[in-house]
Amino acid sequence: xxxxxxxxxxxxxxxxxxxxxxxxxxxxxxxxxxxxxxxxxxxxxxxxxxxxxxxxxxxxxxxxxxxxxxxxxxxxxxxxxxxxxxxxxxxxxxxxxxxxxxxxxxxxxxxxxxxxxxxxxxxxxxxxxxxxxxxxxxxxxxxxxxxxxxxxxxxxxxxxxxxxxxxxxxxxxxxxxxxxxxxxxxxxxxxxxxxxxxxxxxxxxxxxxxxxxxxxxxxxxxxxxxxxxxxxxxxxxxxxxxxxxxxxxxxxxxxxxxxxxxxxxxxxxxxxxxxxxxxxxxxxxxxxxxxxxxxxxxxxxxxxxxxxxxxxxxxxxxxxxxxxxxxxxxxxxxxxxxxxxxxxxxxxxxxxxxxxxxxxxxxxxxxxxxxxxxxxxxxxxxxxxxxxxxxxxxxxxxxxxxxxxxxxxxxxxxxxxxxxxxxxxxxxxxxxxxxxxxxxxxxxxxxxxxxxxxxxxxxxxxxxxxxxxxxxxxxxxxxxxxxxxxxxxxxxxxxxxxxxxxxxxxxxxxxxxxxxxxxxxxxxxxxxxxxxxxxxxxxxxxxxxxxxxxxxxxxxxxxxxxxxxxxxxxxxxxxxxxxxxxxxxxxxxxxxxxxxxxxxxxxxxxxxxxxxxxxxxxxxxxxxxxxxxxxxxxxxxxxxxxxxxxxxxxxxxxxxxxxxx
Numbered sequence: 241x242x243x244x245x246x247x248x249x250x251x252x253x254x255x256x257x258x259x260x261x262x263x264x265x266x267x268x269x270x271x272x273x274x275x276x277x278x279x280x281x282x283x284x285x286x287x288x289x290x291x292x293x294x295x296x297x298x299x300x301x302x303x304x305x306x307x308x309x310x311x312x313x314x315x316x317x318x319x320x321x322x323x324x325x326x327x328x329x330x331x332x333x334x335x336x337x338x339x340x341x342x343x344x345x346x347x348x349x350x351x352x353x354x355x356x357x358x359x360x361x362x363x364x365x366x367x368x369x370x371x372x373x374x375x376x377x378x379x380x381x382x383x384x385x386x387x388x389x390x391x392x393x394x395x396x397x398x399x400x401x402x403x404x405x406x407x408x409x410x411x412x413x414x415x416x417x418x419x420x421x422x423x424x425x426x427x428x429x430x431x432x433x434x435x436x437x438x439x440x441x442x443x444x445x446x447x448x449x450x451x452x453x454x455x456x457x458x459x460x461x462x463x464x465x466x467x468x469x470x471x472x473x474x475x476x477x478x479x480x481x482x483x484x485x486x487x488x489x490x491x492x493x494x495x496x497x498x499x500x501x502x503x504x505x506x507x508x509x510x511x512x513x514x515x516x517x518x519x520x521x522x523x524x525x526x527x528x529x530x531x532x533x534x535x536x537x538x539x540x541x542x543x544x545x546x547x548x549x550x551x552x553x554x555x556x557x558x559x560x561x562x563x564x565x566x567x568x569x570x571x572x573x574x575x576x577x578x579x580x581x582x583x584x585x586x587x588x589x590x591x592x593x594x595x596x597x598x599x600x601x602x603x604x605x606x607x608x609x610x611x612x613x614x615x616x617x618x619x620x621x622x623x624x625x626x627x628x629x630x631x632x633x634x635x636x637x638x639x640x641x642x643x644x645x646x647x648x649x650x651x652x653x654x655x656x657x658x659x660x661x662x663x664x665x666x667x668x669x670x671x672x673x674x675x676x677x678x679x680x681x682x683x684x685x686x687x688x689x690x691x692x693x694x695x696x697x698x699x700x701x702x703x704x705x706x707x708x709x710x711x712x713x714x715x716x717x718x719x720x721x722x723x724x725x726x727x728x729x730x731x732x733x734x735x736x737x738x739x740x741x742x743x744x745x746x747x748x749x750x751x752x753x754x755x756x757x758x759x760x761x762x763x764x765x766x767x768x769x770x771x772x773x774x775x776x777x778x779x780x781x782x783x784x785x786x787x788x789x790x791x792x793x794x795x796x797x798x799x800x801x802x803x804x805x806x807x808x809x810x811x812x813x814x815x816x817x818x819x820x821x822x823x824x825x826x827x828x829x830x831x832x833x834x835x836x837x838x839x840x841x842x843x844x845x846x847x848x849x850x851x852x853x854x855x856x857x858x859x860x861x862x863x864x865x866x867x868x869x870x871x872x873x874x875x876x877x878x879x880x881x882x883x884x885x886x887x888x889x890x891x892x893x894x895x896x897x898x899x900x901x
Contacts, residue, residue, distance in 0.1 A: 290559035290568035292342055293580040296334045296357055298644045298652040300379050304332050304357045305650050307382040308374075314365070319648040320407060323364070325483040330360040330402075331623075331647040333573050335375050339591060339759075346581065355379040362402055364483055369399035371877060393877075400452050400481065401877040403618045404443070405648050412478055413441055415488055416458065420476060424507035431510075431517055432472055440467045441476075442699075442726075444608045445615070454481035455491055459608035459728075464523045466530025466724055468700040469745050472520050473729035475608045476503075494607050497731045518731065520744050529742065530724070545635040545665070552663055553690055555639055560661060562690040565709045569692060571643045571659065574876060576621035577694045577705050578757075584713050588761050593717065595621060595705055596755035598698070602726060604737050604748045609728040612750075616698040618876055623647045625694045627657045633695055633704075638662035664691050670711060687711065700724040719754050726750070 296304075308329065309316055317326040336342075337353035344350035356377030363370050373392060374385045389397060417436055421428050428434035440463040447456045457477050462470035477492040493500040496518055500506040509515050526533065553562035558569055567582040578594030598621060602612035623645055630636050640657035665688050672684030690709040695702055702723035708716040728734065730746040738748040 288557065288559075289346055290581065291557055292337065292345060292353060293568040293570055294334070294558045295570045295644065296332065296379075296646075298654065300355075300357065301332055301644065301646045301652040303380055304359060304376050304382060305329065305646070307376060307385070308359060308361070309650075311385065312361075314363070316361075316650070318650045319362075319405060322362075322405070322407060323483070323485065324408065325364045325369075327361065327363050327365045329646075329650060330362050330371075330405075331573050331620075331645075332357055332359050333645075334358065334570070335377070343591075357382070359385075362399070364399060368396075369483065371397035371399065371402055373397075397877050398452075399483075400454055403876065404447075407648070408480070409443065411485060412456075412458065412480060412488075415478070415480075415485070416441060416476060420478075420490055420503055423503035424510070427503075427507050427510040427515070431519060432474075433522070438463050439472065439474075442468070442608075444612050445618075446611070446613055452481070455479045457494075457608040457611060459606070462520070462523050464525050464527045464530070466527035466532065468724040469530040469727050469742060470520070470523050470527070471727055471729040471745060473518060473731065473744070475606060477607070492607075496729065497605075518744060542631075544631075545637055545662070547637050547663070551637070551639065553639075553661065555641075555661060560690070560692065562663070562709060563711065564713070565690065567709075569659070571622045571625065571645075571694065573620055573622045573645050573647050574617050576625060576696055577659070577692070577707070579692070579707060582715070589713075590715070590759060591761050592757060592759040593707065593715065594757045595719075596757050597753075598696075598701075598703055598719075599753040599755075600701070600726075600750055601753075602748050602750040604728040604746065605732060605734050606728040609726070609737075609746075609748050612726070614699075616696075616701075616703075619698050620647060621696045621698065621703070622694075624698050625658045625696045626655055628660050628693070628695060630657075634660035634693060635662050659692065659694050661690070661692050664689050664708070689716075697723065700726050717756055721752060 314327050317323075317328045319328040319330065322328040335356040335358040337356075341350070341353040345353055354377055356375050357379060359374045359376050361372050361374070363372060371389070372387060373389050375388050376382045376385045378384075421434065421436075432439060440461045441458040442461060444457040444459065447454050455477055457475055460472050460474040460476070461467040462472060464470060473496045475494040476490055477494075478488065479491045480488045482488060490502045493503055493506050495506060496516055498515070500509065506515065510517075523530070553560060555561075560567055560569065564585045565583070568580040570578050570580070572578055572594070575597065576595040578592065579590075580592050581588060582590040582593060596617070598616040600612070600614045600616075602609050602614075604610045604612075622643070625643065628634050628640060630638070630640070634640070638660040639662065641659040641661070643655045643658045644652050645655065646652045665686065668687060670685045670687035672682070674682045688711065691706055693704065693706050695704050697703075700723055701721055704720040704722065706716075706718040706720075708718065710716070725741075725747050727741065728738070728746045728748050730740060730742075730744050734740075734746045738746045741747040
């Protein structure tokens with residue numbers, strides 16, 4: 241045989257053998273489709289820069305506590321066992337660096353900002369008891385501390401402004417049980433079958449109506465599961481302003497529509513037959529209608545979410561990367577979940593988006609209910625973000641994260657699984673079209689979003705906080721309220737303040753207001769605000785009869801300049817059409833202010849912009865206010881907790897309430 245032909249046959253045989261080997265080695269593998277390809281942003285691991293926003297670790301908290309104990313020069317009692325007259329740590333949280341420092345580090349190649357902690361202490365064992373805030377650092381081993389109270393608030397913080405601690409609640413409950421209720425043994429026994437354990441007390445807020453007040457209405461309920469729906473009609477106003485627990489006293493007692501000076505007077509009136517008694521039926525220990533137990537077992541297991549190739553997001557430290565999105569996350573002990581350095585397709589669109597406050601305002605014909613103006617940041621939204629239940633609070637396939645905190649203790653604690661991250665199929669296509677004209681085809685795209693969630697249980701309410709990141713670049717902030725309503729005892733004209741939800745239970749009318757902080761950096765960082773200020777036009781923007789005023793501002797050259805006709809004051813009646821305002825009440829006053837106020841220390845940076853004030857005949861005041869320069873939207877200490885937010889040096893953003901029918 242020709243040698244050339246032999247070589248050709250050998251070459252073909254080798255090629256055939258090689259092809260067969262390749263087929264055998266790749267047998268069973270499927271070619272990657274477009275659907276299964278990993279997005280570029282998912283492959284890019286986080287760079288670690290997000291640690292500049294990271295919460296304190298338990299180890300850092302321990303070091304801060306140790307430093308404070310050794311360097312403040314006063315003994316510190318553990319807050320969980322402290323009396324009001326002691327010195328102790330209220331809470332420790334991360335002290336985030338200034339935005340300019342962080343951006344210089346993230347974008348300008350600057351050095352890593354010093355890592356510091358914020359320590360809030362109660363000094364009750366001093367001649368002038370006060371609340372003091374320290375910045376402690378650098379971490380992880382602190383060597384210095386700095387008192388920032390005056391710098392931050394412009395004044396020393398009086399001790400009476402301090403938020404209540406768990407130990408103070410415990411002491412008040414003991415005061416009621418050991419001192420107050422024994423003053424009316426006959427009434428308590430015959431009305432409630434009282435055995436020292438079958439009543440539960442629920443706090444109200446605010447704690448008074450003027451500075452230095454520390455008087456709290458405590459509403460009594462049956463001590464069963466879901467006690468919030470089982471009021472018994474007894475409410476006690478406790479004056480716990482004294483640092484000496486033996487000086488605490490009862491200021492007022494309320495039962496079934498009547499007020500009494502104290503429990504001794506109620507007992508005396510009861511024995512004389514002058515008290516109208518509405519005995520409530522004893523509820524079972526599981527609460528009966530208030531029980532959270534399912535009334536019937538599910539007919540079949542609930543559907544589950546399925547990720548065919550595992551999660552399409554990546555988490556490292558405190559940073560999440562999902563398709564075109566990336567962001568850092570954290571949890572403030574007071575305000576709850578917060579996100580930083582939020583980027584889409586590599587571009588920062590927001591420096592911070594965070595929960596700030598959850599407020600609820602109630603109405604009732606009982607004193608405890610009618611005075612309630614809860615601001616849950618003062619209780620601790622982040623602190624009460626408890627573990628999430630797999631398959632109920634979040635999908636089984638979600639990633640669950642732990643959150644450490646140190647509040648009212650000298651030892652850090654960890655809320656296990658109190659944050660979850662998962663991708664959610666939004667149940668409808670992002671886009672689709674089914675063509676049956678001229679040609680037949682279908683095109684569609686699945687819509688999904690990444691969700692980061694926490695659930696805070698503050699008293700009776702459970703707030704489900706969600707941030708959602710969509711494929712098209714949209715961000716959604718969402719909150720849902722669940723748990724239990726807060727109720728009052730139903731008597732007299734109670735149905736004018738709510739709805740009957742039990743034989744003696746009034747579901748009171750109330751409203752919720754949620755605050756978020758949104759620091760947008762779309763299109764770059766703006767070091768200064770730019771304002772276009774236009775004079776108001778007589779007879780167009782407001783009535784010709786209105787009084788038009790001018791005011792001064794700082795110009796770009798840093799010289800005072802006056803702009804005329806930027807403020808007007810007028811009275812509006814029902815016949816007056818309002819182009820820029822809503823509502824037509826019988827008569828009201830309005831004002832519009834279009835000029836930002838500036839301070840020489842921050843030239844051209846508006847500290848406050850007030851667009852509209854309204855003063856109603858019924859005494860209500862409504863204001864629309866935008867503020868900048870504050871770390872949070874609410875004031876943790878002080879009388880502002882009673883009525884609204886401090887939005888300027890002497891300006892209070894009041895809490896309005898609305899009822900829609």
